[in-house]
Amino acid sequence: MVSRAKDSHTTNRVVRIGDDDWNDLGERAGARNRAQIIRDLVAWYLRRPGAKLPERPPIPPKA
Template sequence: MVSRSRDTHTTNRVVRIADDDWEAFGQAAGGRNRAQVLRDFIAWYLHRPGAALPERPAPGTRTGAS
């Protein structure tokens, strides 16, 4: 089931991601920028016009293994 908080917001999606990966992703993406990085990646993956692959952080700026 999905929920909408307001008509002006996009629908919430549920994605299962390990806690340690989600935390490391937040640190690498800049905390509240995770959603934007994911939207940018999806647009690139779907070959949307003008979409670019999100830039990855430099090595050593993230935590966690692999």
């Protein structure tokens, strides 16, 4: 069974992403922007009309 938060939201999906990648994505995109970036990548991959790759952040400085 798939859960739904509200009628205005899309269905939740389970996607496995490693902790390091998830945390790095949150740092570079902002924790609340991760889902939008994933949706943009999927739309681009599926060649949806008007879909574009999301802009990548600058390369972080080396420690």
